[in-house]
Amino acid sequence: MCCHGYCYQKTADWLMSHTKHRPQVAIICGSGLGMLADTLKCQDSFAYSDIPGFPQSTVQGHAGRLVFGELKGKTCVCMQGRFHMYEGHSLCKTTFPVRVFKLLGVETLIVTNAAGSLADGLHRLTYSLLSVVYRFGPRFPAMSGCYDKGLRCLAMEIAKEHGVASLMQEGVYAMVGGPNFETIAEARLLHRLGVDAVGMSTAPEVVVATHCGLRVFGLSLITNKVVKSYEDKDSVNHEGVLEVGRLRSQTVQQLVTELVSRMEINNNNNTNNAV
Ligand SMILES: O=P(O)(O)O[C@H]1O[C@H](CO)[C@@H](O)[C@H]1O
Numbered sequence: 345m346c347c348h349g350y351c352y353q354k355t356a357d358w359l360m361s362h363t364k365h366r367p368q369v370a371i372i373c374g375s376g377l378g379m380l381a382d383t384l385k386c387q388d389s390f391a392y393s394d395i396p397g398f399p400q401s402t403v404q405g406h407a408g409r410l411v412f413g414e415l416k417g418k419t420c421v422c423m424q425g426r427f428h429m430y431e432g433h434s435l436c437k438t439t440f441p442v443r444v445f446k447l448l449g450v451e452t453l454i455v456t457n458a459a460g461s462l463a464d465g466l467h468r469l470t471y472s473l474l475s476v477v478y479r480f481g482p483r484f485p486a487m488s489g490c491y492d493k494g495l496r497c498l499a500m501e502i503a504k505e506h507g508v509a510s511l512m513q514e515g516v517y518a519m520v521g522g523p524n525f526e527t528i529a530e531a532r533l534l535h536r537l538g539v540d541a542v543g544m545s546t547a548p549e550v551v552v553a554t555h556c557g558l559r560v561f562g563l564s565l566i567t568n569k570v571v572k573s574y575e576d577k578d579s580v581n582h583e584g585v586l587e588v589g590r591l592r593s594q595t596v597q598q599l600v601t602e603l604v605s606r607m608e609i610n611n612n613n614n615t616n617n618a619v
């Protein structure tokens with residue numbers, strides 16, 4: 345099974361021959377949140393440019409490294425940098441790593457992102473829980489349960505224990521094409537549609553992960569308010585998004601680490617060969 349002539353299996357085989365880690369959990373780090381990967385123990389790390397078939401990151405704040413290692417007793421693989429369609433990647437390149445993760449034996453995908461808030465009660469520095477091919481799954485996959493309820497409840501429990509429950513809200517994330525931020529008319533439209541947070545990523549990864557049977561948890565770090573009024577002089581920029589990511593990275597890191605530590609793993613999905 346290939347994407348633009350490059351085989352998912354070939355990339356998975358290359359990775360399995362270069363690391364002894366067999367990850368159960370994959371984590372995609374959003375803009376400014378790449379330091380999550382730095383906490384993994386016994387790391388094996390690969391630049392995307394060295395991995396056969398892997399697309400390249402071109403966005404500031406997305407380092408372009410795949411990091412394998414241990415987090416609280418679970419084997420994880422972290423993407424320090426994701427692929428966006430606005431970088432010119434096709435849908436299949438944007439989601440290429442997700443299918444590779446499936447072939448590596450991953451069962452759970454954690455997607456994080458930076459997003460702007462549209463909801464009136466969703467302020468800057470708050471977090472929001474987010475609610476293609478026969479080999480990997482059905483032709484017409486259902487998406488109604490794409491964000492795992494058990495993981496959402498567990499994350500909320502952890503947030504309470506850490507005293508940050510008031511910062512954590514469930515909401516609707518919408519992906520727009522980017523790379524431009526919203527016009528005021530677009531912001532108003534999204535708000536009327538019931539969107540709480542907006543970004544330029546994540547949806548394709550979640551669709552592909554759900555299609556191939558991965559359990560998905562999504563976490564948006566709200567980095568800015570989306571301007572909905574012509575009188576509002578605030579304006580968003582990528583540097584500001586990255587800065588908020590840096591400011592809040594430790595809290596995001598703690599939440600994700602605790603979630604990984606406490607999530608149950610089936611261990612019946614790993615069909616891979618040893619190195
Ligand atoms: O979704 P992530 O990759 O976290 O990044 C978000 O932040 C960038 C804009 O500042 C866009 O790429 C948007 O999608």
Ligand SMILES: Nc1nc2[nH]cnc2c(=O)[nH]1
Nearest residue numbers: 458459460542543544585
């Ligand atoms: N589209 C969009 N993406 C973002 N990523 C981080 N903040 C924003 C935002 O306000 N709008």
